Amino acid sequence: MPFQASPYKLPGLLLVEGRSFPDERGFFMESARDDQLRTLGLPPLVQDNISRSKKGVLRGLHFQTPVRPVGKLVRCLRGRIFDVAVDLRRGSPAFGQWASVELSDEGNRMLWIPAGFAHGFCALSGQADVLYKVTDYWTPEVDAGIRWDDPTLAIPWPVARPIVTAKDAALPLLSEAGALF
Numbered sequence: 271m272p273f274q275a276s277p278y279k280l281p282g283l284l285l286v287e288g289r290s291f292p293d294e295r296g297f298f299m300e301s302a303r304d305d306q307l308r309t310l311g312l313p314p315l316v317q318d319n320i321s322r323s324k325k326g327v328l329r330g331l332h333f334q335t336p337v338r339p340v341g342k343l344v345r346c347l348r349g350r351i352f353d354v355a356v357d358l359r360r361g362s363p364a365f366g367q368w369a370s371v372e373l374s375d376e377g378n379r380m381l382w383i384p385a386g387f388a389h390g391f392c393a394l395s396g397q398a399d400v401l402y403k404v405t406d407y408w409t410p411e412v413d414a415g416i417r418w419d420d421p422t423l424a425i426p427w428p429v430a431r432p433i434v435t436a437k438d439a440a441l442p443l444l445s446e447a448g449a450l451f
Contacts, residue, residue, distance in 0.1 A: 330390015
């Protein structure tokens with residue numbers, strides 16, 4: 271089977287890896303296969319989103335509220351990112367904890383982030399293209415987030431002065447966030 275998954279740092283997170291077939295022309299790989307991803311325990315993925323960021327851009331930490339929660343399978347198509355997931359499941363022993371992984375366009379590695387986590391990333395390369403395969407459709411009415419620089423999380427983002435949107439800069443701290451899981 272081309273795809274394999276292994277638990278990654280916090281309950282529910284999976285590092286998903288597939289095979290790549292390089293040769294003198296470049297490489298070939300299956301980027302996703304529903305039947306195999308379901309065998310690994312992932313639910314159906316109904317929408318693909320792609321973002322492009324220049325070096326130093328920080329996006330996050332985003333989630334959809336429990337009204338329409340979203341799980342994400344995250345891959346870096348071009349460049350490198352510092353990818354972060356924060357456990358927002360109130361009953362979880364890992365509530366408020368975070369995990370990070372560097373994802374890049376090298377190989378075929380992805381991070382599965384189930385519903386109940388906030389997600390964010392920082393672009394480490396000159397340009398980073400990120401693909402998110404998600405379990406539900408983006409719904410602006412339930413779009414939410416927590417602040418990327420929340421001191422209680424103390425995430426060591428690898429950029430001294432990240433580029434963030436006004437919206438992301440105004441997100442609440444974890445202790446102030448409303449509808450969590």
